[in-house]
Each structure stands twice: as structure tokens, then as C-alpha cells.
Amino acid sequence: MEQLTEKDSLVEYGFKRALITVSCILCALLEIVDTTIVNVALNDMRGSLGATLTDVAWVITAYAIANVIVIPMTSWLSQQFGRRNYFAASIIIFTVSSFLCGNATNIWELVVFRFIQGMGGGALLVTAQTILTESYPPEKRSMAQAIYGMGVIVGPTLGPPLGGWIVDNYSWPYIFYINVPLGIIATVLTLSLVKSPKYGSKQSPKEVDWWGMVFLILFIGSLQYVLEHGQQDDWFENKVILTLSIVSFLGLFFFIWRELTYDKPIVNLRVLQDKNLQVGTIMSFILGFGLFGSTFIIPIYTQSILGWSATDAGMLLIPSSVMTGIMMPFIGKMIQAGIPQKYMVATGLTIFFGYSLFMYSIITNDTGTEHMFWPLIIRGVGLGLLFVPVMTLSLSTLKGKAIGEGAAFTGMSRQLGGSFGIALITTFISRYTQHHRVDLISHLDPSRTEVQTRITAMQANFISKGFTPNEALAKAHQILEGTVTKQATILSYMDVFLYLGILFLICVPFVLLIKQGKGKVDVSNMH
Template sequence: MQQESLVEYGARRVIITITAIFCALLEIVDTTIVNVALNDMRGNMGATLSEIGWVITAYAIGNVIIVPMTSWLSQQFGRRNYFAASVIIFTISSFLCGNATTMWELVLFRFIQGLGGGALLVTSQTIITESYPPEKRGMAQAIYGLGVIIGPTLGPPLGGYIVDHASWPYIFYINIPIGVIATLLTLQFVRSPKYGEKKSASEIDWWGISFLAITVGSLQYVLERGQEDDWFNDGVILSLTVAAVLGLFFFIWRELTYKNPIVELRVLKNGNLRVGTILSFLLGFGLYGSTFVIPLYTQGVLGWTATQSGLLMIPAALTTAFMMPIIGKMLERGIPQQYLVAIGMVLFFIYSFWGFKIITPDTGEPDFFWMLIVRGLGMGMLFIPITALSLSSLKGQQIGQGAAFTGMMRQLGGSFGVALITTFVSRRNELHRTDLVSKLDINSPDVVNRVNRTAANFVSKGMDAKTGLQSAYKSLEYTITKQATVMSYMDVFLYLGVLFLVCVPFVLLVRNNKQQGKLDASAMH
């Protein structure tokens, strides 16, 4: 069998695994490390808040365009060559990002970095999966999962430390030595499967590539910029939404009718992969959504530094790392993946409900500890079983195609999660604020006494009576705004938890599809 010919043993397998994990880590850390440096970049380049957001958007668009094409590109150029080329593009563009002198130079280099980075994640997963024999695939996914789960958590504290102790270009420069070593190891140790003949330029699915770029590029832009640009009240957002919908329609039509499609949609006939693709979207939604909302809350409401917010997430990431090999062993012993996924979703619900109960305008750091440990346990239970379930009944070339689908859906799930949470917080904030203000009776003795006490406090510090009274009203306004924001974050935790809890029964029903998945896989090609 083709996939067995790629199985590695001994030191060679260890080196290939480490190389693939480092490449996956490079890509994932880079998606979050930039967040904490945006203020420094903005000041350094004289950019507006809206413009600096493009540093994240450009990378995400480049990333999500290339992910579905990775299987085809591996086939066209040979997996080892394509993987090495991606690492080189990523490393060179990291250097260029650090040396960018204008805002739009940086955005262009981030887009190119995203094109290089998109392949790293999916191809790493395929390389690791195919380097292990089928009975050890659970452990292989556990090892790969370490990088994917820890990466988003490492980004903020690492970025915070670099920005505090050096300058923002160094968040890009740290990629260079790792990239050079990864390139040399890839060229030396990674092998390419024999895919058959390459396609000539006339056979390449140029229309498919165009429709794919239009669809995912437009969708990613809409998700990243929608809230800031007031969604469908903005002409660009509306136009790109239409472009994404039409692009998707023509892309699906093209891929199902063309003899050499850029993305092999027919692999989705596999029942396990279909379920795994949906679950990967949910995983991305929860993983990136919760990684996004906690620093937002701790920095925005509690006034923590970026480094403090990042360090808060480390115990949870270590818990996930500790869980990974245990889950891998459980899968190897035949425990059904869907049971582990269901337990993971229940744990994620407990974490979210816990967050809903504990957050206040002055929640302390110790309050988060056990809640985030539960999140770490839940993420460990979700990631590996979902990946193993998705790829369990695929063979040979299909593994790469399946990994591309799950990778893209995890990325899009994260984008949807961040976009929806940002919009949700903003809308709930307005709602809670209006509600709180409507209950605030200016003639109430309690309100009058509070304002007078605060005003007297300001006067005692040297203000005149009029300025003291104005400052007291501003203080009351600030308290209302803060309380409304906290209530909005409480809602985010609650609804995120309910979403995962509702999915549990559907995950348990997957049990009947297991054999079906195997039949589908054997019937294909």
C-alpha cells in the first residue's frame, strides 16, 4: 500500500516528526504573536487602528487561500520540494516583515508569509500521519496536536516579552533560524509519495484556483473587517459577501465537473471526513474564540499587560500537552473517538459556564486557574480524536486532501469565532448599557448619595465643586460602561458553552457512521 511505503522508523521518524512540529509551530505562533505588537507597529509606522488591522487580515487571507490547494501543489511539485519551498517563502518573508519601512510593505509581506505558512500546518499533519503505521496514528496525531494547541497560547506571552525587551521586528526575526534548520532537515529527511504524472500548464485548473481565491479571500476579509466596517452597511463588505457566495457556487460546480480539480471535493464522500470537517470548524471556533476573548477581557476590563494575559494561558496549554500522549494511547487501545470528543465538549461547556459564573469587573488571577485547566483538558480531548476521526479511513493521497479540508475548516472556524464574538460583544454591550441606564434613576437617594460622595472625594483632592460634580458623573458613566462590558463577556462564555453542549448528542450519533466511512474509503478511486 502507498501509505505504508512512507512509514519511517527509529531516529529518522523522530527527526521528521520534530521538523514537522517545528514548522506547524512556526505557522501557528505567528498567527497570534503579532496581536500584542500591533500598538508598537502602529506608533512606529504612523498607521491608523484600521490600517494596522491589515497586518493580521493579510496573513489570514494568504493562509486560507493556500490551505485547500496544498494537496494539489504537493502532487504537482513533490511534497518534499513544496514543503521546503513553503518554509523558505515563510522564512524570507519573515525577514522582509521585520525590515518593512511602510505600512503597506508590511501588509504585502504578511500576505506572502501567509501563503508560505498555509502549507506548513496541513503538510506537517500529512507528513506525521504517513510516517507512522496505521495502528500508531493516534499517537502521531497527539504529537502533532501538541504544536497546534500550544502554538496559539505561546504567541501572546512570547510576543509580549519580545516587545517589552526588544522591538517588534524581532517577533519576525525569531522565525529565521528555525526556518533555516527546518529547510535543511526537510530536504535531507522528508520523502515524497509517488503521485503519478504532473499536470501540464494547459491541464491546470486555473478557473478553480481563481474561484477558490475569490471565495476564501472575500470571506476572510468580511469576517476580519466586518464588525469594524459596520457589516452590510459598508459597500465593500456587501460586495465581497456577494463575491464569496457566487465564488463558492462556481468553485463547487467547477471542481465537480473538471477532470483535474485543484481541490478534490469527492473525498468528502467519506462519512468520517464529513463529520470531522464540521467538528474541525467547531474546534477552531472554540479554540481561537476562547483564546481571543480572555486576553480581550483581562486587558480591556481588568487592565492587565499583554505579557500577564499571555502567561495566564500557559498552565492550560501545559495541561493540554500532558493530555496529548494519554489521549493518543486511549485511541490506540480502541476507545471510540466520538466518546472522547463528547467528553471534550462537555468539559468545554464546564469551562465556559465556569467563566460565566466568575467574571466580574475585578476578578483576580487565581480565579482563572482551575477554569483554564478544565479548558486545557477539554481541548486535549477534542483535538486529537477529531483529527483521528477525520483521517481514520482515508488512504494515500486522500490523507493530504482530508488534512487540507480539516485545516481550512479549523482556520475558518477560528475566523468565524473571532468575528462573531467581536460583533456579539459590541451588540450586547449596547443592549446592557441601555438596560443599566434605564434603571438608573437620577432622583433616587442612592444614586444622589453616590454622586455626592464621589464629588466630595474629588473636591477633597483639590477640585472645585463644579469640576468635582462633573468628574463624579464621568466616574458613574465609566462604572456603567465597565459593568455592561463585563455582562457582554459573561454572555459570550455562556453561549459558547451552550453551543458545545448542544453538539454532544450529534457527536454520539456518529457511531453508526464508522463502518460507513470505511466503505466509502474503499469504494473511492
């Protein structure tokens, strides 16, 4: 009974709860926007810092690795230092390192500061979700997840256009400087408003699960590096990738063994005995795969095939995010009304399949904004129906410190899903472009009249511009080669959308098999 009273004392009402909500959303947005905002600034960074493309890729990799290492440990760190202190310290680390990123004088300084920024940022996402969940009474927690979901869904798509606008109008350091005033506001709000639950005595340094921490870092850090660099380094043909894959597997094996046998583990794996959390963790992985995968592929397609600017490519995704944002409160109300989350998730997966099929059917080398508007609106609806029900379902039967532990698992799963999605999509596009290119070339038989006619017409065009017949023929072959490669790339993008949709459709029957209690989800009396 004492534990229940303590948990209920974290619930806030009125203006104070509104301010806590603003603070949590601000922190979630800061963290997620920063995962994608640098993508459009990499070329400028490379030029001003004198770095290679491989070097500058570490600006993204360092942040992602730090992020996924910290996320599973957030619940334990909150218990050690107090949630309010840990949350505030994470915001301060994120804010200070953002300022240092903007002041970096060489690429490796920037990479180090990005890693530190990722350490602070990883905590923001999960802790913000836990604080929000516990600040709302049980019957309104689906609405809390809906509000949080707006930040998580809008963040990845807000990054590229915001980054593009800042780079076009100012310079790349300002993509980090904008975090500083927002971080200061979030720190003040956190220290003023957030309460820390009492979880009992802290662990002494001797009791700390240091080996668990080491195994977790080896597992997650190595896995994230393999996913980020696998395709460009030719996967398992590369000794570093092969070695780190083995290290990651061994790290996972020993991490699971350690956490299940140690008295005070750094990550409580036993919380995964909760059936709803098991389903939620798997669905979070698939959600991350779809969210980050589709956020990654659309800007690449529009920039590399259609020749759009970074800002225009980023702006294309905004209506989709706005649609998701509009839906969130309605979805929260639907859950409160007792509509089973599994039906909403199944509908979301089916709608996302429809979006993927729509994109598959309209992709060409001259597809316009007007063609992609409605598919992206459908994407927004699908993501809205997925995110809130998955998050609410995941945490619905947890209470006390298990809420934070559960949020850490779903957060890590979503981030890893995104990393897997981007790695697989990059590899798929690279491999299938070659496959389609070979197929297309096999149809370009030089003996065919239409092929000869086209080459002759292009050659004549170049001769009329002053080229010699041999130069003109070489130019004609070069243009034909470029056309084939572009068409092969478009076909590989179409395949990605088709298979992404099929993946979501396959999940529907499994979601419908979930056993869920009737009526409203009430986390106050379930365990």
C-alpha cells in the same frame, strides 16, 4: 497492491521518524505562533511605522487571507511539485518573508510581506500533518495526531506571551527574526529526511484548474476580509462588506460547480463523500471556533477590564496549553486501545461546556489569576479530548493522496472556524455591551436616594481636591458613566462564555449519533 506498497514505503522508524516528527512540529508551531504573536506588537508597529489602527489591522488580515487561500490547495500543489520540494519551498518562503517583515520600512511593505509569509505558512500546517500521518504505521497514527495536536493547541497560546516578552525586551522586528534560524533548521531536516509519494504525472499548464483557483480565491479571500473587518465597518451597512459578501457567495457557488464538473480539479470535493471526513470537517470548524475564540477573548478581558499587561495576559493561557500537551500522549494511547473517538469527542465537548460555565460564573471587574487557573486547566483537558479524536476520526478511513486532501479540508475548516468565532465574538461584545448599558442606565434613577448619595459623595470628593461644584459634578457623572460601561462590558463577556458553552453542549448528541466501526482505527484496510 502497488499503491499499498508505495504508501507503506513512506512509513519511517526509529531516529529518522523522531527527526521527521520534530521537523513537522517545528513547522506547525512556526505557522500557528505567527498567527497570534503579532497581536501584542500592533501598537509598537503603529508607532514606528506611522500607521493608523485600521492600517495596522491589515498585518493580521493579510496573513489570515493568504493562509486560508493556500490551505485547500496544498494537496494539489504537493502532487504537482512533489511533497518534499513543496514543503521545503514553503518553509523557505515563510523564512525569507519573515526576515523581510522585520526589515519593512512602512506599513504596506509589512502587509505585503505578511501576505507572502501567510502563503508559505498555510502550506506548513496541512503538509506537516500529512507527512506525520504517513510516517507512522496505521496502528500508531493516533499517536502521530496527538503529537501534531500539541503544536496546534500550544501555538495560539504561546504567541501572545512570547510576542509580549520580545516587544518588552527588544523590539517588534524580532518577533519575525526568530523564525529565521528555526526555518533554516526545518528546511535542512525536510530536504534530508522527507520522502515524496509518487502520484503519477503532473498536469500541464493547459490542464491546470485556473478557474477553480480564481473562484477559490474570490470565495475565501472575500469571506476572510468580511469576517476580519465586518464589525469595525458596521457589517452590511458598509458597501465594501456587502459587495465582498456577495462576491464570496458567488465564488463559493461557482467553485463548487467547477470542482464537481472539471476532470482534474484543484480541490477534490469528492473526498468529502467519506462520512468520517464530513463529521471531522464540521467538528474542526467548531474546534477552531472554541480554540481561537477563547484564546482571543481571555487576553482582551484581562487587558481591557482587569488592566493586565500583554505579557501577563498571554502567560495566563500557558497552564491550559501545558495541560493539553500533557494529555496528548494519553489520548493517543486511549485511541490505540480501541476507545471510540465519538465518546471522547462528546466528553471533550461536555468538559468545554463546563469550562465556559465556570468562566461565566467567576467573571467580575477584579477576578484574579487564582480564580481563572482551574477553569483554564479544565479548558486544556477539553481541548485535548477534542483535537486528537477529531483529527484521527477525520482521516481514519482515507488512504493515499486522500489523506492530504482530507487534512486540507480539516485545516481550512479549523482556520475558518477561528475566523468566524473571533468575528462573532467581537460583534456580540460590541452589540451586547450597548444592550446591557441601556438596561443598567434604566436602573440609575436620579431620584433614588442611593444614586443621589453616591453622586453627592463623589462630587464632594472632587470639590475637596479643588474643583468647582459644576466641574466636580461633571467628574462624578463621568466616573458613573465609566463604571456603567465597564459593568455592561463584563456582562457581555459573561454572555459570550455562556453561549460558547451552550454551542458545544448542543453538539454532543450529534457526535453520539456517528456510526463508527468497532475496535481500533486501522487506516490500512479501510476506504
